[in-house]
Amino acid sequence: MHSPVRSQPQCSAIAMPAHAGEVLFLEADPCDHVYELRRGIARGVYISPEGERQITGFFFAGDQIGLPLCDRYRFTAEAVTDLLYIRHSRLHWHDALIRSCTEDGRLHPSIMAEQDQIFRRGIIVGRNGVLARICAFLMSIVDHLSMDADGALLLPLPQIDIAAYLATSPETVCRALRQLREMHVIAVPRRDYIAITDRARFEAIANGI
Numbered sequence: 001m002h003s004p005v006r007s008q009p010q011c012s013a014i015a016m017p018a019h020a021g022e023v024l025f026l027e028a029d030p031c032d033h034v035y036e037l038r039r040g041i042a043r044g045v046y047i048s049p050e051g052e053r054q055i056t057g058f059f060f061a062g063d064q065i066g067l068p069l070c071d072r073y074r075f076t077a078e079a080v081t082d083l084l085y086i087r088h089s090r091l092h093w094h095d096a097l098i099r100s101c102t103e104d105g106r107l108h109p110s111i112m113a114e115q116d117q118i119f120r121r122g123i124i125v126g127r128n129g130v131l132a133r134i135c136a137f138l139m140s141i142v143d144h145l146s147m148d149a150d151g152a153l154l155l156p157l158p159q160i161d162i163a164a165y166l167a168t169s170p171e172t173v174c175r176a177l178r179q180l181r182e183m184h185v186i187a188v189p190r191r192d193y194i195a196i197t198d199r200a201r202f203e204a205i206a207n208g209i
Helices: 090-104 109-125 130-144 159-166 170-182 199-206
Strands: 016-018 023-025 033-039 042-047 053-059 076-079 083-089 193-196
Touching: 023 033, 033 090, 053 109, 053 159, 083 090, 109 130, 109 159, 130 159, 130 170, 130 193, 130 199, 159 170
Parallel strands: none
Antiparallel strands: 016 083, 023 076, 033 083, 042 053, 042 076
16 A cells, blocks of 8 residues: 555645545646545546547555646546545645655655556556456556455456556457456456456466466
């Protein structure tokens, strides 16, 4: 889990809710706040000049998004599931960044956390074949997913979002998941749950083997 920005006495750390589908901030709006996720999953959305909807990354509890690396937000943030989040002022985040640099001698971890999601997508989409892409994507988020008593992982991401993230179609994602089930690499015990039944083969596919 990524380290959250440390709160200052004058910063009110009140967790606020957001329902699935709700927009936290819009691309190109003034970057006045940083959003620290406490619970749930959010997605970063970019609309290309041609009108294509792209998912730049998925963000989980502990992540901070909407970093003021420039004057305006670089993507739109939407709630995938119900969220709890804390909204920090831009000044508060800058103060935390300065403390991190002066006290710890490094950039604040939240910068790497947001950038890593965007960088990781490029690596995953560059994999050869949709099976490799899907397995690599699932590997990248598996540690953030809740597990039930039988070892199945809650995967509340719509296939349309997974497809937009992987630069493919929902039908292709559906066929690939079915193929992985037929190969006995994964199982889908019930709706929105997935179980990795052959971890070695799963990782081999993700790595292009």
